[in-house]
Amino acid sequence: MSNPLHRKKLQLYLNSLFTGQTEVNSLDTHWILRWLDDIGLPQYKEYFSESKVDGQVLNNLTLEDIINLNITNELHHLSIKRSIQVLRFNNFNPFYIKRRPNSDDKNNIDEIMYWSNHRFMEWLRSIDLSEYAPNLRGSGVCGALI
Numbered sequence: 001m002s003n004p005l006h007r008k009k010l011q012l013y014l015n016s017l018f019t020g021q022t023e024v025n026s027l028d029t030h031w032i033l034r035w036l037d038d039i040g041l042p043q044y045k046e047y048f049s050e051s052k053v054d055g056q057v058l059n060n061l062t063l064e065d066i067i068n069l070n071i072t073n074e075l076h077h078l079s080i081k082r083s084i085q086v087l088r089f090n091n092f093n094p095f096y097i098k099r100r101p102n103s104d105d106k107n108n109i110d111e112i113m114y115w116s117n118h119r120f121m122e123w124l125r126s127i128d129l130s131e132y133a134p135n136l137r138g139s140g141v142c143g144a145l146i
Helices: 004-019 029-038 042-050 055-059 063-068 074-089 109-114 117-126 130-136
Strands: none
Touching (some): 004 055, 029 042, 029 055, 117 130
């Protein structure tokens, strides 16, 4: 195996047979790719897909792994780290992200950490700052980072 993350994935899978971490095991590579869209970092989907990053691997990413995934921008690195923390805080619940505003959404400050990148762009539009919304696309700005 030439890809170090493939080796890591195999090792983590074997370890999970003994520890039984079911929540993190429910997040497959396809979910991780959608999660990258949610946190505003779709430009890294190809690298995550090639490395077959799933919930187990994501939960155990190191700085070296992040560099191997070609993530060199410090803000993007922080966005991924904080988003992983929020995932852990929510016990790897795949439905924690607030992708769109609800009709009864009152911009509750306690829920901002769950906002997706798209949700932030929608919020900017709702407060008449729509000219700044396109600048957030691909920026890594999401609720976990804020």
